[in-house]
Structures are given as C-alpha cells and as structure tokens.
Amino acid sequence: MTPLVPVIQQAALSAIQRADATGIALQITHIAIGTTAYAPTQGHTALKTELARYRIASGNRLSPTLLHMDVLADGLVEGWVREVGVICNDNILLAVWSHPDQVIGFKPANQTLAIAFDLDLSVLPAGSVTINTTAPNFNLAMAEHLSVQAAMSFYLARLQLEPLLKH
Incomplete structure (x- = not known):
C-alpha cells in the first residue's frame, strides 16, 4: 500500500x-x-x-x-x-x-x-x-482508561475466585 x-x-x-x-x-x-x-x-x-x-x-x-x-x-x-x-x-x-x-x-x-x-x-x-x-497528554488519558480496565479485571477475577476461597 x-x-x-x-x-x-x-x-x-x-x-x-x-x-x-x-x-x-x-x-x-x-x-x-x-x-x-x-x-x-x-x-x-x-x-x-x-x-x-x-x-x-x-x-x-x-x-x-x-x-x-x-x-x-x-x-x-x-x-x-x-x-x-x-x-x-x-x-x-x-x-x-x-x-x-x-x-x-x-x-x-x-x-x-x-x-x-x-x-x-x-x-x-x-x-x-x-x-x-x-487532553494534555494522550498517554495520561489512556493510563486512566487502562487503570479502570485493570481494576475491573481484578474485581471480576476476585468475584470468580471468591466462591472457591470460601470452601
């Protein structure tokens, strides 16, 4: 191309x-x-x-x-x-x-x-x-988005593991 x-x-x-x-x-x-x-x-x-x-x-x-x-x-x-x-x-x-x-x-x-x-x-x-x-810096804007995404991934992983940890 x-x-x-x-x-x-x-x-x-x-x-x-x-x-x-x-x-x-x-x-x-x-x-x-x-x-x-x-x-x-x-x-x-x-x-x-x-x-x-x-x-x-x-x-x-x-x-x-x-x-x-x-x-x-x-x-x-x-x-x-x-x-x-x-x-x-x-x-x-x-x-x-x-x-x-x-x-x-x-x-x-x-x-x-x-x-x-x-x-x-x-x-x-x-x-x-x-x-x-x-935005002052695209990398900063993406960092915030990625940190929210990472927090959600951690939360979802915790929800999936929690029933296993109770036993």
Whole structure:
C-alpha cells in the first residue's frame, strides 16, 4: 500500500498567510473521516462524504514542521474510511488524504478506533500551524482508561475466585 500524502488546501494556505501577518497560528482541532475515495486537489473546502468528525485527543510538535496527533474515533458511526481531513479552527480544511483505489481502514460502530499519525507541514512556514487538543497528554488519558480496565479485571477475577476461597 502506498503511503497517503496529504494535499494542503488552498483555503488553508490563504488562512495561514493571513494568520502569519498577525503572528497567530492556525490550530488543528479535529480530524474528519469520510467514505469517498478520490485523488484530492487543492480546491477542497470539505470532505466529499464526511462520516464523522473527532477532536484531537493529544498531539505534539516533533520538529518545527512535523506534528504528531492522536485521535479517538468513537461512537455509533460505522463505515469504510476512504478520506481523512485535517480541520482547523474556523472550520478550515487544512489537508486531505485519499486515494481513488485504496481504503484507509474501517471504523466499526460502538468501538473506539485509535488513530495516530504524523503530519509533515514542511511546505508551510515553521510554527504556522499548532494543535488544539482535548487532553494534555494522550498517554495520561489512556493510563486512566487502562487503570479502570485493570481494576475491573481484578474485581471480576476476585468475584470468580471468591466462591472457591470460601470452601
């Protein structure tokens, strides 16, 4: 499978140019997933068939032009993911990934799909785009979830063993 290369959108380039003049960076806030497969161009302002939109759970700057993001795609939505959009504040579509012949993945209903990716923004001025996250650190958020899961596993194991221990 060929790696998907994001196409930076013209509306985002214009917004970055305006923001650069004021010294305020564009903020990535969401990732959108959609169901249409195509070869993206720079003229998109939205995904062709958006299935759902998710807040960025966590992210960090790996270099002046490389951002890492983690997203938890949850909820009732289900479908084949054939397009992914990076959404900034003011609902600006920054970049689109898609391919006419490739499926990116499948989002099952009622299950959380963890999506982690790096976004190379070397074609943009360094620091012109930042990440706005819902959690200070994805690893901390996952640690809490895993500790609750571990506590439940321990509790269930104790319930199963308790009748055996009474004899």
